Amino acid sequence: MRTDIVHSGAGELTYEIRNIVNVGNKLEKVGLKVNWENIGDPVAKGELIPQWMKEIVAEAVMEDSSYAYSPTQGVLATREFIAAQTNSRGKVQITAEDIIFFNGLGDAISKVFGFLRRTARVIVPTPSYTTHSSAEAAHVGDRPLTYILDPNHHWYPDIDDIEKHVKFNPAVAGILIINPDNPTGAVYPTEILERIVEIAHRYDLFLICDEIYHNMVYSGISTSPLSDVIGDVPAIAMRGISKEMPWPGSRCGWIEVYNADKDPMFARYITSILHAKMVEVCSTTLPQIVYPKVVTHPNYQGYLAERIHRYERFADIAYDCLKDLKGVLVNRPNGAFYMSVCFERGILTARQSLPIENKEIRELVEQLVSPPDTAMDKRFVYYLLGATGICVVPLTSFATDLHGFRVTLLERNEKEFHKIFCTIASSIKRYLKS
Numbered sequence: 001m002r003t004d005i006v007h008s009g010a011g012e013l014t015y016e017i018r019n020i021v022n023v024g025n026k027l028e029k030v031g032l033k034v035n036w037e038n039i040g041d042p043v044a045k046g047e048l049i050p051q052w053m054k055e056i057v058a059e060a061v062m063e064d065s066s067y068a069y070s071p072t073q074g075v076l077a078t079r080e081f082i083a084a085q086t087n088s089r090g091k092v093q094i095t096a097e098d099i100i101f102f103n104g105l106g107d108a109i110s111k112v113f114g115f116l117r118r119t120a121r122v123i124v125p126t127p128s129y130t131t132h133s134s135a136e137a138a139h140v141g142d143r144p145l146t147y148i149l150d151p152n153h154h155w156y157p158d159i160d161d162i163e164k165h166v167k168f169n170p171a172v173a174g175i176l177i178i179n180p181d182n183p184t185g186a187v188y189p190t191e192i193l194e195r196i197v198e199i200a201h202r203y204d205l206f207l208i209c210d211e212i213y214h215n216m217v218y219s220g221i222s223t224s225p226l227s228d229v230i231g232d233v234p235a236i237a238m239r240g241i242s243k244e245m246p247w248p249g250s251r252c253g254w255i256e257v258y259n260a261d262k263d264p265m266f267a268r269y270i271t272s273i274l275h276a277k278m279v280e281v282c283s284t285t286l287p288q289i290v291y292p293k294v295v296t297h298p299n300y301q302g303y304l305a306e307r308i309h310r311y312e313r314f315a316d317i318a319y320d321c322l323k324d325l326k327g328v329l330v331n332r333p334n335g336a337f338y339m340s341v342c343f344e345r346g347i348l349t350a351r352q353s354l355p356i357e358n359k360e361i362r363e364l365v366e367q368l369v370s371p372p373d374t375a376m377d378k379r380f381v382y383y384l385l386g387a388t389g390i391c392v393v394p395l396t397s398f399a400t401d402l403h404g405f406r407v408t409l410l411e412r413n414e415k416e417f418h419k420i421f422c423t424i425a426s427s428i429k430r431y432l433k434s
Contacts (some may be wrong), residue, residue, distance in 0.1 A: 015218065018056050023368065023382065024391045032361050035420060037407045038391045040182070040337060041245040042307075045410035050303055052247070056293045057286070066286045072278045074254060075288040082239075082254065092227040092258050100274060101283040104251035105212055106131055106133030112208060112236060112255070113139045115272045121145045122174040122208065123165050125157060127340065129182045133211065136176070137399075144399050151329050151342050151402065155186035166203050174206045175199070179223060180213040182316035183398050183406040184340040185315070185333025187217050190224040198231045200349050206266055207235040212253070213336035215244055215304065221334040227258060227432035231250050234259045234266040241291055243336070244304065250285035311337050314409040314417055321421035327432050333409065342395055342404030348376035352434045354387035354427060377403035380431055388423050 024034045036044070043049070060066050073079065074234035087093050104106035113122065113135035124133050126146035133144040147165055148158040157177070166172050180187045200207050200420040217223060224326040226237045240253030261269045261374050277283070294300060311333075321330040327347045333339045337362060356362035365386035369379045384405075387392050395404035407424070411417040 001246075001368070007053065009318055010398075019397075020381070020385075020391060020393060024385060026364060027284045027386060028363050029359055031358055032386065033389050034385070035049075035388075035390045037411070037420065038393045039105060040243065040408055040410070041248050042243070042410055043248060045408070046412045047246060047307075047410070050161070051298065052297060052299050053294055053303075056297065057149065057290055060286060060289050060293070063289070066289050068285060070101070070282045070285040070288055072282050073097070075273065075285065076101060078256075078291055081292040082256070082344070085254060086225075086227050089102060089225070089228055092230055094227075094256060094258065098257045098260070099254055100277060101252070101259070101288055103253075103283045104242060105210065105238050105253035107251070107283070108238055108253050108255050109135050110283045111273045111276050112238075117163060119171055120173040121169070121171045122176050123147050123162065123182070124174050124176040124399065125149045127178075127183055127208070127395055127400035127402065129178055132176055132178070133323070133399035145169070147175075149184060149186065150179070151184075151331065152338075155184040155331055155340070156188060156192055157196065159199075162196065163199055166199060166205065170203065172203075172425075174208060176208045177226070178365060179211040179226075180217060180333060180335025181211075182213070182336055183338050183393075184331065184397070185336050185338045185409075186222050186331070187221045187335035190229060191221070193224055193229045194225070196232055197229050197231060199234075201231065206263075207233060208238065209235065210238045212238065212240050212243055214239070214271060214286060216308055216311065217306050217335040219315070219334045224336075227256070230258050232259055232262050234263045236270075240289060241294075245294060247287060250287035252291070311409050311414075314411070314414070315339065316419045317414070317418055318407070318409060321418070321425045322428075325425060325428055328404070328428060333384070337409040338404045338406055339409065340395060340398075340404060342379075342402045348380060348403055350379065351375070352379070352383075352431050354383040354431055354434070356386045357385070375403065377405060381405055384424070384430065388427055390420060390424060390427075392424075393409065411412070 072380055079099040082099055083094050083096050109131050116139055121134050123145045124136050125382055137144040147162045149155045150158050225256045227236055235258040237256040242248040257270050260270050315333045322330045327344050329342050365382050375396045377396050381392055383395045392405040392407045395402055
């Protein structure tokens with residue numbers, strides 16, 4: 001074309017969690033049975049939506065109002081309900097006007113990062129959920145700016161690393177926290193959150209906290225919502241229904257804005273996000289109407305508790321299968337439904353492989369790993385997929401130079417789940433010895 005139409009950050013928009021599906025589909029066509037452990041969709045992995053929840057949705061569908069536009073910020077009654085929930089904890093007081101609904105948190109993340117000034121940076125964790133890191137990178141047309149999650153310390157944020165980046169890079173305007181974390185399954189103690197808030201206060205920054213998994217914490221671990229520790233620091237908390245209810249296909253998430261009245265610049269920034277949503281008119285109405293009815297239903301807490309108990313049980317199984325392997329570092333997940341496993345530095349080589357009996361599958365995998373710039377953990381992931389049918393995601397796709405993989409805890413059949421992780425363990429042993 002006569003003029004370049006490609007955004008400078010277009011190359012930063014990657015999503016290996018779904019990209020690897022293309023690889024799996026190719027392998028399925030030549031006879032491989034794939035076990036999809038790459039994407040965090042409980043429904044796709046067989047989560048059964050209870051009848052009472054379906055009846056609430058069905059009843060709402062019969063209401064004419066569920067077919068209409070909602071107000072730009074979202075259904076007022078639902079925003080009032082969410083504000084009352086937050087205010088009941090007594091730390092930060094918000095109103096319905098401090099809540100904005102989006103078509104899933106992907107939409108919210110796009111707006112939150114996309115409407116920052118081009119030169120303003122938000123420091124994100126490494127490893128980091130791809131949607132956040134890609135959005136931060138794309139808005140400036142450069143690699144994401146990251147702080148360390150330490151695999152030798154439960155995947156907790158390295159507070160000294162955060163402060164170092166903030167202190168010596170005046171472009172940093174905000175800090176992103178994902179708690180509970182995706183991709184690691186870590187849950188951060190309140191003290192760590194308080195220390196990050198203190199850094200933000202001292203350096204006049206704002207915070208973003210992705211809390212989509214906040215009600216999915218187990219193993220006796222406790223944490224706090226951002227609203228409990230934020231004090232007077234400007235902040236955005238991100239929440240939604242896709243994982244908890246679960247209803248990922250609803251594309252329903254929201255942000256809660258804290259302390260916009262404390263900083264005029266932050267208030268103008270939030271207004272720009274609201275105006276961007278206004279141009280779109282609104283977010284999907286039906287799930288907003290349904291949300292308060294579902295979470296206040298007498299069966300809801302029991303339903304959620306059963307799911308959390310299962311994730312805790314499966315986290316223990318996965319950890320026990322992998323914890324004694326030489327050459328890898330494994331932490332037990334304490335929240336959400338992910339586990340990240342990383343290899344010791346330098347232990348992966350371009351000579352390692354797994355035996356694949358099917359000639360077509362083997363040739364396709366060898367073709368996939370042939371480019372010299374293929375990440376070492378991606379090589380392992382492709383060989384694991386071709387040899388066993390287990391589809392996981394390379395850790396390097398989560399904005400990190402650590403080599404490893406992310407796997408989900410979503411398989412419902414305990415016997416099958418145990419088999420999957422035993423197979424992963426034996427495959428790692430064989431791969432490292434090859």
